Amino acid sequence: xxxxxxxxxxxxxxxxxxxxxxxxxxxxxxxxxxxxxxxxxxxxxxxxxxxxxxxxxxxxxxxxxxxxxxxxxxxxxxxxxxxxxxxxxxxxxxxxxxxxxxxxxxxxxxxxxxxxxxxxxxxxxxxxxxxxxxxxxxxxxxxxx
Amino acid sequence: xxxxxxxxxxxxxxxxxxxxxxxxxxxxxxxxxxxxxxxxxxxxxxxxxxxxxxxxxxxxxxxxxxxxxxxxxxxxxxxxxxxxxxxxxxxxxxxxxxxxxxxxxxxxxxxxxxxxxxxxxxxxxxxxxxxxxxxxxxxxx
Numbered sequence: 001x002x003x004x005x006x007x008x009x010x011x012x013x014x015x016x017x018x019x020x021x022x023x024x025x026x027x028x029x030x031x032x033x034x035x036x037x038x039x040x041x042x043x044x045x046x047x048x049x050x051x052x053x054x055x056x057x058x059x060x061x062x063x064x065x066x067x068x069x070x071x072x073x074x075x076x077x078x079x080x081x082x083x084x085x086x087x088x089x090x091x092x093x094x095x096x097x098x099x100x101x102x103x104x105x106x107x108x109x110x111x112x113x114x115x116x117x118x119x120x121x122x123x124x125x126x127x128x129x130x131x132x133x134x135x136x137x138x139x140x141x142x143x144x145x
Numbered sequence: 146x147x148x149x150x151x152x153x154x155x156x157x158x159x160x161x162x163x164x165x166x167x168x169x170x171x172x173x174x175x176x177x178x179x180x181x182x183x184x185x186x187x188x189x190x191x192x193x194x195x196x197x198x199x200x201x202x203x204x205x206x207x208x209x210x211x212x213x214x215x216x217x218x219x220x221x222x223x224x225x226x227x228x229x230x231x232x233x234x235x236x237x238x239x240x241x242x243x244x245x246x247x248x249x250x251x252x253x254x255x256x257x258x259x260x261x262x263x264x265x266x267x268x269x270x271x272x273x274x275x276x277x278x279x280x281x282x283x284x285x286x
Contacts, residue, residue, distance in 0.1 A: 078219060085226040089266075090196070092233055096259040097188060100171075100252045104180030108249040114237030114258075121233075 004073060005137045006060050008130035011053040015123055015130075018049020043116050050122040080132035088125040095120070149214045150278055152206055153221075153271040160267035163195075164260050171256050217277050225270030232262040 026042025029035075095117045099109055146154075174184065210218060236258045240250055 081223065082219070085222070086200075089226065089229060092229070092262070093192065093259050094189070096255040098185060100174075100256050101180060101182075101185035101188065103252050105175040105178055105251075105253045107180075107252040109252055109255075111240050111244040111248045111250050112246060113250075114233070114255075115241055118234060118237050121230075 002069070002073065002137065003060055003063055004069070004077065004133055007057045008133040010056050010060065011126055011130045012134075014049055014053040014056060015046075015127055018046050018052070019123065022046040022049070039112075043112075043119055046123060047119045050119060050126060053126050076133060076136045079136060080129045083132045084125045084129035087128045088121055091121055091124050092117075147214070147278070148206060148209055149218055149274055152218075153274040156267060157271040160264060164264045167260055168257070171253060171260070175253050217274060221270045221273040221277075224273050225266040228269040229262050229266035232265055233258070236262070 022042050022045035025045060026038045029038035029041055099107065099113070103109070173179075207215065207218075240254075244250060
């Protein structure tokens with residue numbers, strides 16, 4: 001399996017685990033009526049997960065072959081980047097506009113809303129890019145090795 | 146002026162006009178205290194139409210570009226996206242540290258942040274294309 005696809009799969013796994021852990025721990029703390037703890041853990045764990053997902057390419061060794069990737073791989077990478085950026089920009093605009101319409105112009109939101117939105121944006125971008133890479137290489141293993 | 150330079154100027158102009166009109170629209174919505182799903186849906190549908198139109202226009206234009214121009218256009222797009230994200234990151238941390246973790250911000254600040262971010266992002270993207278071609282022209286002379 002090509003390195004780019006391995007990284008994409010690992011990123012998806014890390015994001016899924018961190019999101020699930022953050023959600024469960026945050027939900028558990030919320031049910032125990034410790035809202036501050038729920039908020040901190042619920043956003044901190046996915047944030048760390050995002051960071052690990054970004055840096056996870058370091059855990060996968062480079063291929064020993066002289067030509068590790070060709071023009072097709074570059075094109076796949078470019079397309080995945082383009083798709084993920086488009087999705088990211090849409091999510092940012094929607095995330096910044098929905099509270100305005102839902103609560104009305106007089107509404108107020110906590111200042112940490114933007115930071116939580118940032119974590120969500122980062123997750124969405126990584127997931128979109130990874131899915132785009134895996135989709136373009138094909139879901140089945142061993143298509144190009 | 147080639148098609149990529151025309152695209153850069155056209156997008157900068159349309160984004161500036163769109164941001165000004167949207168800014169006035171946000172002001173009107175704040176004045177009339179508009180809220181609810183109808184406003185949100187109309188905004189989303191308008192955004193979807195504009196996004197779809199600009200994407201189709203991009204696809205049509207992309208087919209006429211050569212490899213070098215495609216590379217320049219892609220780099221400009223990435224620069225614009227990075228600028229937008231950087232702006233949102235700075236805005237989010239600035240509000241957190243200036244207002245404080247327990248503070249609250251007015252919701253009308255969010256569309257304003259979004260509009261400023263879109264304008265700066267498009268400005269950087271267009272500037273990247275125009276500066277690149279201006280440099281190449283200067284080198285050629």
